[in-house]
Structures are given as C-alpha cells and as structure tokens.
Amino acid sequence: MGMRKVAVIGAGMTKFVRRALETPKELSWEAAKMALDSCELTMDDVDGVCFGTAPDAFDGVHMNGEYCSDGAGAWNKPFMRCFVGGGTGVFVPIQGWYHVASGLFDVVLVVAEEKMSSYYPHAQAAFLTIFDHTTERPLKPNLLWIFALEMNRYMTTYGIRKEDIARVSVQHKRNAANHPCALLGEANITVEDVLNSEVLAWPVQRFDVSPVSDGAVALVLAAEHVAKRLTDKPVWIEGVGWHLDTAYWTNRDLAYPRYVEYAAKMAYDMAGIKEPRKEIHIAEPYDPFDYKALHHLEGLQLAERGKAIELYLSGAAAPDGDLPICPSGGLLGVGNPIAAAGLMKVAELFWQLRSEAGARQVPGQPRRGLAQAWGDLMQVGTVIVMGR
C-alpha cells in the first residue's frame, strides 16, 4: 500500500498514582521528556505531536488537549488530540503511526495523559455523562452498571465462574508488583482476597476493578531510515486496527466484543498474521475489569469464545507461560489513568520486545506482541501489533 515502516524508538512514563501533585501539563511533560531522553532526541528532532486524553470531565479542563499541549511538546508543531474514550491510549500511537507511515513526518512524539483525581469527590460520577441524556441518564445510572451487566451476560452465556475470573485480577496485580510505576501491585494477593472484597455491583467486586489514577505515558515514533540510525533495537509497528459497533449498547450482544474482533482482524491482516494464538507471543488486552481481559482475548482470537479463562487456569497467561498476558500488570495492577493506561500497554510491549522490562521481563525473547484498548460507550476496539 506504499506505507513506510514505523518503529517505536523511545518510551517514558510517570508513576501511576491515586492523586498526583503534578498538573496534567506537568505529567505530560514528565513522560514526554523521559521518552525523548530515552532515545537521545530533542524537540528539534520532532516533526509532529499526537496527544490522547479521555473525557474532559476528568481533568476538569475543556479542550484538555490544548491545555496540555505545552507539556506534550506541541509548541510550534503540527498537533492533534485524539479521543475515542477508553480506546484512546491505543489509538493515539495508531494516529502517530499513520502520520509517519504516510510519509508526512519522520519523527512523531505520542503522549497520553489523564488526571482523574481532579474530578472531586469521585471520578466515577463523571461517567454519568456518557449515558444518553434523555433515555438513560434520568435512571441515574452508574458506570458500574454497564460493566456489571456485561460481565453477568458474559459469565452466564459461557458458564464461567466468578472464582475463575478472579484469577485474572490476581495474575495482573501480582505482575504489577514488579512494575516501578504501579499503583496496585500486590505480590501476595489471592483469589480469596478478590472474592472477599466489597461487592459494588454484583458480579463486580472491588478487586475486579482497576483503580482511578493519575499519570502520563509517551512514545517516540520514527520512520525506518531514522529509526535505524538512532537505535539497533527498533520495535516495529506491524499492524494497526480499529473498529466500532453500535453506540446503542443495549442493542448489542454483550457476551462477545465483535468490534475487537474486527479491529484485530484489520491489524492481523496488515501484520500478515494468520494464526494469532501461535504468532503473538505476548498480549496486553485491555483490562479495566478482570472479565474484560477474557472478553477481549476472545475478540482478539487468542482464545475461543468462553475459553479465555483456560489461559489463566493452565498457566499459559503467566509471565513464564506460552502467552504471557498483561506482564505489565495491566490496568488492574499498574492503574487506570484512562488514555495513559492504554499507552502504558504499548510501552510495555516496547520494553518487553527489547528485553528491557527488568523484573517483569518474560523469558524466551518474545518477537511479537499485541496491545488492545476499548472504549467510548463500550463499542470501540483499538489494536496494535508490534514486533522486533
């Protein structure tokens, strides 16, 4: 298709914390600066900037992209903010990718930021605004409803037990214990801890959910000729995909994320992947809730419908298994500053594929990884496949 090869050559991130002192601009700057320093570039080398952040209500700043633009390095550059809800964190590197793949720019800085603690007293109340104002919001819905409804439908359709789903949360939070930026890494958490946690909206309990957090992540993307000059370990973006299902969420089959399937197929086609379960060595599916990791693994064709849990029960999903899942610790463990959390997954692939993930490094020198996010009113899938 006449597209240029695009590599990730640098990454940076802040700690994910419950309440950050830093402003959204400052968080953006900390991550952006770290990403540039990591590949020894300066703003003079950057041709354009892509920025991602979720609904403005969290940071409490209208036009949050414009507000954070100084910290993201956008001064005097072509700049664009993208927004597809929770899918933003994986969409923003896709946006960066097409800026470079198209031949428009050689080097693009990609930044994602969220400061959810600015919503006070509790960020969750902001989610009321995602429901339809006339036909749904008068019922005073809670964000948890939508997840609890989907989780119940998923569990019931395939006969999956809650104590098995809790294994996902346990695995991810344990993985996060080795992440220096993690908010909720717990090396010793057990299934009982999850099952004994507060019931919020059955079947969703406290430890089934990722925490509200603040943080930022940044990547540097470069065209092939630049990447090869700057690093001997480029990580190539081999495939990207995104897809939408109906925004009338009660008109959908909640047990299966078809939008993720279509997004994944788009990315696999581009990457030349025929058998994802064999050709993907490490996966970072979006996991704001534990069942969501399973739901998405099925949409990603990494497990048959209703069977993703077997990856966890068999040990395949563990860091030393044959398909490590969320070795970063995921949103459940590292934290969920929405757009930043999605980009954190892409940064994790970058570090893992370069064998630079420290204590989290999975064995066997993985060659290819996948990250996925999902969002808007549960109908957007965004997928990126990267390899070395």
Added chain:
Amino acid sequence: MTSRINHFPGTSLNEQDFADGKVLFVHDALKAEYAWDTGIAIGTYLAGLKRGVILGAHCRHCRKTVVPPRTVCEWCFRPMSEYIPLQDTGTVNTFSLCYVTWDVRRIKEPEIPAVITLDGASQLGPASLFMGGIMHKLGEVNPEQVHIGMRVKAVWKPEKEREGAITDILYFKPLPKEEA
C-alpha cells in the same frame, strides 16, 4: 527502558495532605446546563411513554425493529420505515445488583439495573447480531431470585403523573408464572 531507568516522576498525595494544607488547591464546578432537543424519534418515543406505550422503529430493508426508535437505520443507512408499538413485557438479558449510587454513595438495598429485551423488538439470535433491548431497573422482586431469561413487565406511573420520560416506567417487575 524500565530496566535502565531508576527514577520515575510523579508525586503521590493523600487526602491528609489536602486537609493539612500541605498542597495548594482550588475547587470549581463546571456550569454546564442544557436543554437537549428531543428530536423527532426520541420526541416520539417520549410522547409514547406518556401514553403508556413503548415505541420502536422498524427498518423494512433490514427487517429489524429497534428501540429506542431512531430516524436512520445504522445498518443500511436508509431512513427507518415506521414506528411500531412494542409490548411492555420482555426478557431480562442481563442484570446487576448495585450497591453504589452514581455518585458513589453506598446503599444497603441494591438497585437492580437490567437490559431488557422487549417483546416485539428484534431478538438476538444466531442469525442476528442485534438485540432490541433497553436499560431500565427491576423492582418488586427479591434480588436473589433475579435471573437472566426472567420474564418481566413494565410498571407504569399513574397516567396523570407521566411527563414523557423514561422514568414514566417506574421499573419492570416479574411476570406471574402463568403469563410468563
């Protein structure tokens, strides 16, 4: 890179830091008040609710009946063909027992949100990726007895109190066995 980096930025605060005045902060509220036009399809839907009828919209090309009604079919992108009154009975497609309000207050008796597939709307099946459901709440039911597949019926506000709103339906309650 994480193995080559020792220090990660990001300064964590706790609530006590705010209470103790260790950090400067300011409270504000977005003044965002709206009158959203109901438009054609949702306006008709709300007028129907006021009369005690749940309206769907039918697309002749796709042979689908959707709810809430809309003017355009998302699948074929043609105008919808007509409004169709649906039954006020349906089947619980999924539900939750929710112990937290929208603004994160804890409650003892759970609210029971549910997606309800309405009789007369298109059903999810092997041949259809589509399901004609709406979100609402369940009532007059023991939370422990709610299950997916349960047959339910709308409980309406008295006619005089209806205002043309989704809350004109108070909740859905289980249908007696003989009617289910």
Added chain:
Amino acid sequence: MTLLERDREAPSAWKGSLPVTSRYTYGLAGERFFRALKDEGKILASYCPKCDHTYVPAVNFCERCLSELTEWQDAGLVGVLHTYTLLFVDFEGQPLDEPELIGFISFGDGGIIHKLDANPDELEIGMPMKAVLKPQKERSGSILDIRCFQPVNK
C-alpha cells in the same frame, strides 16, 4: 403518521446538566509560584537559558525545548499594559451595573490577565502597571491575592 413527522405531544427538550465538580492541585510550578505570591508578595518568573525565554507565571519546564527550568527570578510587581478591554456584560451576557476593565499585563515573555483599577480614558497601551496585592494575612495562594493592576503613576 410518517416516521419523520413530529408528534405534537412530544416534549421539545429534555433538561439536564453535566455534574462536573473538580479539585485542582496547583502542581510543581504552581506550588512555588503561588506560595511566593502568598508569603512574600512576589510574582515569580522562570527563565530558559537555552531558548532565552522568560515565563510569567513561572512554569517548571520550557514548552519550546522541554528542559526543566531551574532559574527562577523575581519578576517584580510592575509590568506593561499589553492590551485591555472594557466589559459591559457579564459572562452570561447580562449587562453589568458598572463596566469592568480587564487587561493583559506583560511580564518577561508572558504576562497576567487581571482586573484594572483605572480611568479608561487614562489607559495607554505600553504604560507601566503595578500589581496591587491584598494584605498578607488575607492572601490564600490564589491569583486573587493580586487585587488588581493600577497605572504606576496613580
């Protein structure tokens, strides 16, 4: 009734609001800038030697090169009137009892938007303007610790 015909019984609008309430921290630079204003009555600037650019209010990084800014300076309380406007309506478009003067006072390469205490006829773009601070015990670490700006010769 056709599908596109409006039902006469239909409510024309549904009223509501977005419940967005926020608590903003001042951040790394804001802590330093606003504590200096509150405790010492100073307006601080930060300087980027690489870009030769002075930021007021002070920030902790340079948006041009993303370097951390470590050279902080007292910008003084006197800036230059860069532009101003006389407001006759409030933010909801309602007439004000008294017209209100708002100006952009430049300091370094940046500046501050604030209220002006002046006779509009006396104002000239380019004239020096001085910050009038609240007494120290009334200051809380807010941009309103500056009450207004006045012409220096007032």
